[in-house]
Amino acid sequence: MNKKEIKIFSPATVANVSCGYDVLGFCLDTIGDEMVIRTTERKGIFITKIEGYDLPLDATKNVAGVSALAMIADAKPDFGFEIEIYKNIKPGSGIGSSSASASGSVFAINELLGRPYTKTQVTGFAMKGEALASGSEHADNLAPGIFGGFTLVKSISPLEVLQLPTPKDIYATIIHPQIEIKTSDARAILPKTFPLKDAITQWANLGSFVHALHTSDYELLKRSLMDVIVEPHRSQLIPHFAEVKLAALEHGALGASISGAGPAIFALSKGIENAENVEKAMREVYSKTAIAFETYVSKINTEGIREL
């Protein structure tokens, strides 16, 4: 007998991770949304409650509803689902707000259906929801939420996700200035072509970053956390980006860059003490401005979305 109701924690995630635009991501632990999903006799998907932020209850306009509708169109259950969303991740934050909803609903429905779908298939349904928010299908926030840890999306069609190892002592620091950048806008400002020399630098860094994760080589990790493709364009949208990045690097971070489409900025550090020093240094930069902000220090969440 399958369960009729499930409560989950759907974590925030960091996409791109400097050198892996649209393919690399990792999962955070200290911030995420909660969702309750239950079966109903009436067929369909019904978003009955959203707390935290003002988002559409219409299932066709909410990413959680769109991904859930895609899953039930395939599974064809003879009952429906109600979804309650308790949002902690601000939409347009750069730490995967839309992704947490799009993946949370289908993770939970898969559980309530008795887990007929693999994690890769669940990610495929979630991509339908994520596309509503960003205007194109990508899975670099979804995959770390669903699989946990660091992930690499090798291909979106057919979808193939690689789970990468998480070095034992690695921590993330996030600063989230309270301005909104829509992913669709941040994608639209990117050039359509790039110089070959920049592409070479970027794929060399991506390859060496993956190698550094496999070998827990923090020195190599530090030298690989670079972005010559996206950061130069998008950093202009984030006030004080260069100062925050410099402060992070000067206070022990292995690397720092834009989290997803921004405005959040992430840093990776070896050890929680370094991660906390980086947090303090990042806070100092924004404390001198009129912009409100929040910061988080988090271990890497290797479990991903979990039942509460």
Ligand SMILES: Nc1ncnc2c1ncn2[C@@H]1O[C@H](COP(=O)(O)OP(=O)(O)OP(=O)(O)O)[C@@H](O)[C@H]1O
């Ligand atoms: N359940 C939902 N949660 C969050 N955003 C939603 C949801 N449903 C629809 N949206 C819409 O998606 C957009 C936010 O998604 P967007 O991808 O821009 O931000 P993000 O997910 O925080 O960023 P990133 O993907 O860079 O981490 C907003 O326009 C919001 O109204």
Ligand SMILES: N[C@@H](CCO)C(=O)O
């Ligand atoms: N890879 C995506 C992540 C944000 O959803 C981007 O940077 O546009």
